[in-house]
Amino acid sequence: MAGVQGGNVEIRDFVEQEYFPQIRATLSISTVCGYNKIWRGYGHYLDAITFDAKVADCQKILRNIAQDNPNLRRSTIRHTKAFFSGIFTAALQSGRSENGSNPWRATKLPNAAESNETAAYSPEDVRTMLSVLPPPADLIVLTMAFTGMRKSEGRAIKWLDIDFERATLSVQRAAWCSVIKNTKSKASKAAVPLAPDLLDKLKEYRKKKPKDTFVFSNRKGAPLDFDLLARRVIIPALAETKVRWAGWHALRRGLATTLHSSGVADKEIQKILRHEQVSTTQACYIKTLPENIRAAMATISFQREGNQTPVTEGSNGPSVALPTDVRTVTIPSPLDTIK
Numbered sequence: 392m393a394g395v396q397g398g399n400v401e402i403r404d405f406v407e408q409e410y411f412p413q414i415r416a417t418l419s420i421s422t423v424c425g426y427n428k429i430w431r432g433y434g435h436y437l438d439a440i441t442f443d444a445k446v447a448d449c450q451k452i453l454r455n456i457a458q459d460n461p462n463l464r465r466s467t468i469r470h471t472k473a474f475f476s477g478i479f480t481a482a483l484q485s486g487r488s489e490n491g492s493n494p495w496r497a498t499k500l501p502n503a504a505e506s507n508e509t510a511a512y513s514p515e516d517v518r519t520m521l522s523v524l525p526p527p528a529d530l531i532v533l534t535m536a537f538t539g540m541r542k543s544e545g546r547a548i549k550w551l552d553i554d555f556e557r558a559t560l561s562v563q564r565a566a567w568c569s570v571i572k573n574t575k576s577k578a579s580k581a582a583v584p585l586a587p588d589l590l591d592k593l594k595e596y597r598k599k600k601p602k603d604t605f606v607f608s609n610r611k612g613a614p615l616d617f618d619l620l621a622r623r624v625i626i627p628a629l630a631e632t633k634v635r636w637a638g639w640h641a642l643r644r645g646l647a648t649t650l651h652s653s654g655v656a657d658k659e660i661q662k663i664l665r666h667e668q669v670s671t672t673q674a675c676y677i678k679t680l681p682e683n684i685r686a687a688m689a690t691i692s693f694q695r696e697g698n699q700t701p702v703t704e705g706s707n708g709p710s711v712a713l714p715t716d717v718r719t720v721t722i723p724s725p726l727d728t729i730k
Contacts, residue, residue, distance in 0.1 A: 402437045402478070406430065410481050420567040421543065427568070429474045442479065442488035446497045449475070457501040465503040472498060510637035512536065512645035523628045528620060530592055531607055535639060538583045539646040542639040543567050546614040548606045550597060558585045566614040 411430075415423055436452045452475075457468060476495035482488035512520075517536045521529050535545050543565035552561045560583040564571055585593070593606070600608070607615040617639060626636045 401441060403434070405442075405482060405487055406434065406437075406478055409485065409487075410478055413481060414477075420565075420570045420572050424568045424570075425470065426474050426477075429471050433471050437475065437478075442482050443490055444494055446494045449494045450498045453498055454501045457503050463503060465500060468500055468503050472500065509644060510641040511648040512634075512637070512641050514645075514649060516634050516645070517642070519632050519634045520625070520629065523632060524625060525628070527596065527607065528624045528628070530596055531615075531617070531620065532625070532642065533589055533592065536642040537586055537589060537646060539643050540583065541565065541643065542617050545639070546605075546607065546617055547571055549604050550600075550606055553585070553593065553606070555590065555594065558587070558590050559583065560585055569613070571614070 411423070411427070414426065418426075433456055436456055439452065440448045453468060453472060456471060457463060472495060476493055479488065479490070479493045479495055483490065483493060517532065520532050524532060531545070534540070535542070538545075538560060540548075540562065544562050547564045547566035548560065548562070552563055553559075554561070562583055564573055596606075600606075603612060605612070605614050607617075609615050621636060621639070629636055
């Protein structure tokens with residue numbers, strides 16, 4: 392783990408030698424990776440205090456973080472406060488601090504910009520990406536956009552997870568940082584349908600990677616770093632287009648929004664995204680579109696002629712008929728083939 396340089400050795404040593412080993416055993420790997428990122432980015436602010444710090448000292452740190460990072464969102468500062476608070480609580484519980492109470496609990500968040508509305512890519516956005524991205528970035532974006540997988544799941548898929556005969560992908564695990572673990576819930580571990588064109592592209596790509604275990608791997612055979620790919624390849628490639636990179640989850644939200652706009656029932660979308668609760672799908676992933684955008688999307692075909700998916704009436708509109716042996720739907724090819 393990258394340590395914080397200089398300053399207060401007491402807090403730094405506790406965090407790296409005791410706190411992180413403790414939370415690795417109790418928290419999800421995604422949460423630990425998020426805290427590690429906060430520690431590397433903002434942990435040096437704790438160099439100014441000790442475990443005997445007062446509320447005013449902690450409040451000053453939050454204020455300094457906000458002032459030094461004007462583009463930082465309020466949600467990030469909130470997560471940082473929660474992380475720092477957890478450190479001080481653990482110090483109290485272990486006897487490393489004799490403060491008597493956790494001063495971070497009485498602090499207030501400083502003024503900062505609220506988080507932007509979460510993005511959801513349209514099919515046209517994805518087409519634009521595919522027109523400028525080089526391999527294998529184009530195939531990775533296509534895979535993520537029309538399977539609805541989470542970034543961590545996409546990184547961890549193996550060739551043995553793909554059933555080329557049934558055109559399905561079995562989501563089994565997730566890769567966070569360098570750690571590979573099972574998916575976040577039972578609902579997450581399910582079959583994902585593969586569109587015909589995507590299936591063909593994966594077959595072609597496999598010929599170039601016959602010995603690899605992971606579908607998208609680096610030179611060492613480990614899961615590819617999708618964030619590094621975005622920084623080095625995707626963002627520069629999109630610079631000459633009107634599409635801006637909004638993160639991998641925008642592809643997942645885009646699938647939910649497009650299916651919803653096409654009349655697929657929310658319960659079916661829940662199964663495609665593999666959420667435990669349909670309320671999560673409705674509240675966080677389906678984005679309501681203005682009427683002019685709805686009209687524009689109506690001109691975009693999601694199905695190839697002669698390959699229509701049967702629909703049935705659902706509780707909130709038509710729904711895609713589910714195969715009896717697969718927990719999700721079969722989505723026809725939504726895009727033109729990759730260049």
